[in-house]
Amino acid sequence: MPQPYAPQPAIEFRGVTKSFSHGSGRRLLMLQLFRQLAGHWKQSAENPFYALRDISFSIDPGESLALIGHNGAGKSTLLSLATRVAEPDEGEVIVRGRLSSVLDLGAGFHPDLTGYENLTLNASLIGFSREQIAACTPAVIEFCGLGKFLEDPIRTYSSGMVMRLAFAIAVELDPDVIVIDEMIAVGDDEFQQKCLLRIRGLRERGKTILLASHNLPTILEFCDHALWLDHGKVKMQGQAHQVVKAYKSRASM
Amino acid sequence: MQSHLSPEAAAPRWQGEYRFALQQLVLKDFRSRYRNMSLGIFWSLLNPLIMMALLTFVFTQVFPTARAAFPVFVLCGIIPYNFFALAWSTGTASLLDNTGLIKKVPVPREIIPVASVLSNCLHVFIQFGLLVGFLLAYGFTINRYWLLLPIIWGFYVLFIIGMVLATSVLNIYVRDMRYVVESMNTVLFWLVPIFYGGEMIKPEYVEIYSLNPIAALVQATRNILMEGRAPAFSLILKLSLSSLTVLVVGWTMFQRLKHRVYDYL
Numbered sequence: 405m406p407q408p409y410a411p412q413p414a415i416e417f418r419g420v421t422k423s424f425s426h427g428s429g430r431r432l433l434m435l436q437l438f439r440q441l442a443g444h445w446k447q448s449a450e451n452p453f454y455a456l457r458d459i460s461f462s463i464d465p466g467e468s469l470a471l472i473g474h475n476g477a478g479k480s481t482l483l484s485l486a487t488r489v490a491e492p493d494e495g496e497v498i499v500r501g502r503l504s505s506v507l508d509l510g511a512g513f514h515p516d517l518t519g520y521e522n523l524t525l526n527a528s529l530i531g532f533s534r535e536q537i538a539a540c541t542p543a544v545i546e547f548c549g550l551g552k553f554l555e556d557p558i559r560t561y562s563s564g565m566v567m568r569l570a571f572a573i574a575v576e577l578d579p580d581v582i583v584i585d586e587m588i589a590v591g592d593d594e595f596q597q598k599c600l601l602r603i604r605g606l607r608e609r610g611k612t613i614l615l616a617s618h619n620l621p622t623i624l625e626f627c628d629h630a631l632w633l634d635h636g637k638v639k640m641q642g643q644a645h646q647v648v649k650a651y652k653s654r655a656s657m
Numbered sequence: 658m659q660s661h662l663s664p665e666a667a668a669p670r671w672q673g674e675y676r677f678a679l680q681q682l683v684l685k686d687f688r689s690r691y692r693n694m695s696l697g698i699f700w701s702l703l704n705p706l707i708m709m710a711l712l713t714f715v716f717t718q719v720f721p722t723a724r725a726a727f728p729v730f731v732l733c734g735i736i737p738y739n740f741f742a743l744a745w746s747t748g749t750a751s752l753l754d755n756t757g758l759i760k761k762v763p764v765p766r767e768i769i770p771v772a773s774v775l776s777n778c779l780h781v782f783i784q785f786g787l788l789v790g791f792l793l794a795y796g797f798t799i800n801r802y803w804l805l806l807p808i809i810w811g812f813y814v815l816f817i818i819g820m821v822l823a824t825s826v827l828n829i830y831v832r833d834m835r836y837v838v839e840s841m842n843t844v845l846f847w848l849v850p851i852f853y854g855g856e857m858i859k860p861e862y863v864e865i866y867s868l869n870p871i872a873a874l875v876q877a878t879r880n881i882l883m884e885g886r887a888p889a890f891s892l893i894l895k896l897s898l899s900s901l902t903v904l905v906v907g908w909t910m911f912q913r914l915k916h917r918v919y920d921y922l
Contacts, residue, residue: 424920437830437914445916488671488763490919502672505761512761516689528681529764531673557692 413462414581414612420459420495423452446493455481456636468613470623472651473633479616487583501580506571519554540577548572575602581612620648671763682772701780708735712852726795733879734851736784741871742842744777748821749828749838756922766915770825774818802881809877816870816900819907826914829921867895
């Protein structure tokens with residue numbers, strides 16, 4: 405279908421900076437508290453640590469972008485901003501469409517609730533309606549393969565089972581945008597293959613994917629573009645294979 | 658892509674349904690609290706009954722007070738107080754208890770403390786049933802002023818939500834908030850007319866008492882249930898104004914502090 409104008413990006417970062425206060429001294433905390441009560445939350449207390457500095461990029465609908473970089477480069481902070489759980493100090497984060505995420509897996513589950521209950525709770529808090537959840541539930545059940553275990557409390561699950569459920573919820577709720585952190589650690593080999601297949605399916609259905617991973621072959625397979633973060637700044641951004649190549653040569657030095 | 662009105666138009670931060678999300682959170686609180694208990698929901702009856710028996714024993718046998726229907730009288734005080742104390746302490750901890758959710762979904766933060774207060778409301782309904790049972794057993798009758806109860810209790814819930822909004826978000830920055838709340842609850846047990854009546858308060862303190870929504874609510878509830886009369890208009894006015902003030906202050910604090918909740922969790 406011809407587009408009268410270029411589609412708007414599904415995710416857009418415009419000059420985004422995010423700082424955290426360094427340390428947690430009592431005086432500093434109080435200072436931060438009073439500053440915010442006075443209405444100046446954007447200024448971080450003295451001695452801020454900049455997790456991200458002036459980040460700009462965009463992902464068009466249906467595209468996939470990989471984040472690469474060493475531990476502490478700011479990947480997780482960037483993902484937390486993209487999922488809107490954290491707010492930037494400066495700049496703007498714009499997301500168009502419904503977003504679901506697989507961050508550190510299982511977070512957001514309540515141990516005493518059953519798998520089903522956690523599924524509904526999680527989905528309602530992501531922003532899905534009762535009807536949407538009802539429509540997706542069979543697919544989640546099918547994908548996670550947990551069967552009647554879904555009627556047991558999550559605390560009785562193995563960590564692999566929790567991950568299966570978290571991943572199933574994230575991919576089967578039919579989001580427009582999906583954010584994935586280190587998904588390669590999910591479950592056993594068989595389930596990993598299933599996840600990869602599913603991500604491929606999401607791509608084919610035109611979903612937008614933002615993925616952070618250390619697994620370079622996976623990135624090459626799934627992502628059109630890549631963004632290399634280094635100490636909170638963009639080191640390089642472009643075609644996935646070029647960025648990965650540069651990252652590899654740098655890493656082996 | 659759907660058509661957007663302006664090129665700047667982006668999806669709001671969160672596009673879910675408030676009521677559905679709130680309902681799910683209340684259900685979660687409820688299920689997680691009672692699923693592993695042998696007595697379950699009966700705990701919400703047991704606690705006021707024990708307090709009622711204890712206070713009745715002390716104030717009829719140890720320090721005898723000439724007051725008719727003391728169990729009913731004390732229940733009118735203990736139910737509102739318990740509601741406040743429990744909702745305030747669980748509400749204060751609510752953001753911290755839901756760290757996992759806050760770090761995963763961009764659900765509006767204020768839903769979490771509000772849900773925590775609302776999940777305590779069901780206890781109040783059950784305890785109120787207990788109170789009605791005692792009222793009828795002691796020969797009190799239902800009167801038309803009962804229609805005022807939903808209004809004054811409504812303001813009371815708003816007051817508690819205001820308190821919880823303020824302390825839950827403060828608790829993220831200053832983790833000892835929890836202990837402040839616990840100490841305050843102990844202080845309030847004595848400063849709210851639970852086992853003594855509003856008429857025993859010296860005139861110089863009456864003003865302060867009536868500005869405390871908990872004390873005002875206990876007074877008004879007793880007026881209606883036990884004395885069969887409407888509470889003084891000034892009492893209802895003070896209860897509603899102080900409740901709304903607390904709500905506005907709590908809401909404002911929450912809005913200012915919520916931006917960095919993620920950072921400090």
